[in-house]
Amino acid sequence: MKFGGSSVAEPKQIRHVAQRLVAARERGLRVVGTVSAMGSTTDSLLELARRVSPSPHPRELDMLLSTGERVACALVAMAVHDLGQEAVSFTGSQAGILTDAVHTKAKIREITPVRVLSALDDGKIVLVAGFQGFSRDTMDVTTLGRGGTDATAVALAAALGASCEIYSDVPGVFTADPRIVPEARKLSQVSYEEMLEMAASGARVLMLRAVELARGRQVPIHARSSFSDEPGTWVQDAPGMEQPIVSAVTHSVDEVLFVLRDVPDRPGSAAAVFEAVAAEHVNVDTVLQNSALETAELSFSVPLDDVPGARLAVERARSTLGPVALEELADLGTVSLVGAGMRSHPGVAAKMFRTLADDEINISLISTSPIKITVMIPRADVERAVRALHAAFGLGDEATAGAAG
Numbered sequence: 001m002k003f004g005g006s007s008v009a010e011p012k013q014i015r016h017v018a019q020r021l022v023a024a025r026e027r028g029l030r031v032v033g034t035v036s037a038m039g040s041t042t043d044s045l046l047e048l049a050r051r052v053s054p055s056p057h058p059r060e061l062d063m064l065l066s067t068g069e070r071v072a073c074a075l076v077a078m079a080v081h082d083l084g085q086e087a088v089s090f091t092g093s094q095a096g097i098l099t100d101a102v103h104t105k106a107k108i109r110e111i112t113p114v115r116v117l118s119a120l121d122d123g124k125i126v127l128v129a130g131f132q133g134f135s136r137d138t139m140d141v142t143t144l145g146r147g148g149t150d151a152t153a154v155a156l157a158a159a160l161g162a163s164c165e166i167y168s169d170v171p172g173v174f175t176a177d178p179r180i181v182p183e184a185r186k187l188s189q190v191s192y193e194e195m196l197e198m199a200a201s202g203a204r205v206l207m208l209r210a211v212e213l214a215r216g217r218q219v220p221i222h223a224r225s226s227f228s229d230e231p232g233t234w235v236q237d238a239p240g241m242e243q244p245i246v247s248a249v250t251h252s253v254d255e256v257l258f259v260l261r262d263v264p265d266r267p268g269s270a271a272a273v274f275e276a277v278a279a280e281h282v283n284v285d286t287v288l289q290n291s292a293l294e295t296a297e298l299s300f301s302v303p304l305d306d307v308p309g310a311r312l313a314v315e316r317a318r319s320t321l322g323p324v325a326l327e328e329l330a331d332l333g334t335v336s337l338v339g340a341g342m343r344s345h346p347g348v349a350a351k352m353f354r355t356l357a358d359d360e361i362n363i364s365l366i367s368t369s370p371i372k373i374t375v376m377i378p379r380a381d382v383e384r385a386v387r388a389l390h391a392a393f394g395l396g397d398e399a400t401a402g403a404a405g
Contacts (some may be wrong), residue, residue, distance in 0.1 A: 002034040002130065002153030006169040007226035008072050009039035017226070018079035020167075021125050025085055030120045032160065034130045034153040035076055037068025042131075058103035062132075062143045065104075066092070069129035069149070077127050088119050089127040092141075093134030097152065099142045101135040105281045106142035108133060108151060108213075111159040128156060146305065147207025154210045158217035166206060171225035172233035173198070173205050175395035176249045180383050183396035187233050187247065194247050194340055195221075195235045197372040200285065201336035202252030211235065245341035245348065246393045251386050253379050255285065256307050257329040257365070260298040260314065264321055265291045273298060276316040280309035286334070286367040286374060299365065301334070301376070332364060333382035336374040337389060343370050355392040361385050 001021065008014050017033070025031045036042075045064055049056040056064075073089040080087035096112035119126045130149025135142050144151055150166060157164035173195070176184040190198070192215035199208040205223050214221050214235065224232025263269050270289065277284060277300075286301045302310045307328075314326055342348050352373055356363060361384065365376035377385060390396060 001031065002149060002164065002166045003036065003076075003226060004149070004166075004168040005036040005039050005041070007167050008035055008076065011075075013226070014038075014072075014075050015079045015082075017076055017167075018083055020226075021076070021080055021087075022083045022085050025125055030162075032116060032120070032126045032128060032156055032162070033076065034128050034149060034156060035069060035072045036130055036149045038072050038075075041068040041071070059140060062103045062141050065143050066129070066132040066141050069131050073127040073129045077125075080125050080127075085125055086123060087125040087127060089129070090115060090119075091129050092132035092152070095126075095128045095156070097128075097133035097155070099133035099135050099144070101137040101140070101142070102281060103140075104143055105145040106133055106135065108144070108155050111155055113156065113159050116156070116160070128152065144209075146303075147209045150207040150210035151213060154213040154217075154219050154221065157219045158213065163220040163222065164214070165222045165224065166210070167224060167226040168205065169226065170205055171228055171230060172223050173203065173235070173248070175247065176386055176390045177251065180251075180386050181249075181390045181396070184390065185396055188231070189234045189236070189238060190247065191237055191340055192235060193371060194338055197336070197338045197369065198248055198250050201334060201338065201372065201374055202250040203248070205233075206235065244339055245345045246337050246339035246395065248338050249386050249389045249393075249395065250336045250338060251333060251382050253333040253382055254304045255301045255332070255334060256304060256310075257286075257299055257301045257332055257376065258310055258314065259327040259329065261295070261325040261327070263296045263298050263324050265294050265296045269296065269321055270298060272320040273313070273317045274300075276313035277310060279316070280306075280313045282306040282309040282313060286365060286376065288365055288367070329364075331379050332376050333379040334374050334376050335382055335385045335389065336372055337393070338372045340371050342373070349373050351392065352389060355388050356385055359384060359388050361388075 003017050021031055021033050077087040077089040095116050098110050099106035116126050130152040132143050154164050172186045173190050174184040174186050178184045195211045199211050221235040284300050288299045290297045361381045363375045367374040
C-alpha cells in the first residue's frame, strides 16, 4: 500500500492512513506501507537547499531529501501503535532497496527485504520510506527521482509476491483530466501497455517507472483514492478482452522542445546527441529528424526538470558535431490519444487531426506508437484540444467509448 504526499499532509490524514493499514491487518493480510513525504515537504527541502547553495551537491541533496519520507514513515508507525497494532518503520536501506550510484535519479537494482519479511513474520505492519535506497558501489544514500515512491511500492510488491495498492488524492485513472473535462469517466481497468503510454504522455495518477516495473514483474496495481472506499482502477493485463479503440486523452504542459539545426547529415550525428543526453540522465520523449541537403534538423522534447541537463548535453555534442544551432521552444504542450484498439482500427489519426483542425488548433509535431498518437500544439490550446477530442471520441459515454470511430 503506497500513500502519496497529499495522503499524509496533516496529522489527521496520517491517522486516517494508519486506520487503513490496521484495517487491512485485521482482515488477516500481511501489510507493507510505502509513504511519501508529507505534503510539499520535498519541495520545501529543495527550496531550502537552493537558498543555501545555488547548485547543491547531489550527494548531500540526497541526504537532505531522503529525510522527508523517513519523517512521514515514523509518524504513520506511531499512529498505528496508537490503534493497538505493532508497527515498525524502515528507511530504504534498512528495507534492502539497493540502487545504482546515480544521485537524485537512482534506479533500483534489487531488493533484499530480509528485515521486512522478518517483521511481517512477527505480525507487524511494516512502513518503508519511499523515494530512496542505498548504493553498494558508494555506500551512500540515494534518491530515486520523479515517481520514486510509486516505484518503491511496486518493487517491494514484486519482491514480496504481492499486489500493490497506490493511494492518492484521485479515485483512479480517468478518460481525461477531470479538472479539464468534468464529464471524464473513471476506468475500471487499464492494461499495462495503455497505462505506460498514458503515464508517458502526461497522466499523473501513476508514474511511468512504477508501471514499467509492474509490467515487467506482472504486479497488479490498484490505483484508488485515500479519501474514499470506492474501487479505483486496476492496472493489469486481461487476455481475451476486447480492447477499446481509444481509452483516454492525456496531456502535458511541462515539456520543452529542443530544436537542433545545421546538424551534419551523416552516420553518428544522432548518436552523438543522444549519447550526450543519456550521460546527463535526461529523459527524452518525442524525437523527430528531418534531412535537407547536407544538414538535418533534430528535435526532441524533455521534461522541464531535465532542461539544464539537456543544455549540457547539447554543448557536449557540439564538440563532435560542430556549431549546431539550438532553439528551445517552451510555449508548446502535448495532447495524446491512447487506446490498444488503434492497432486494428484505421482512421483514428484522421479523426483526431480533423477535430483539431475544426477547432483551428495548429499542430507543430506528430509522434505515433502502435497504441498512441501524440501531437505537439500551442500550450494555450491544450485544454481546448483535450475537451474537443474527448467529445469527438465519445469517451464520456460508457456505452460508446469503446466504439468511437
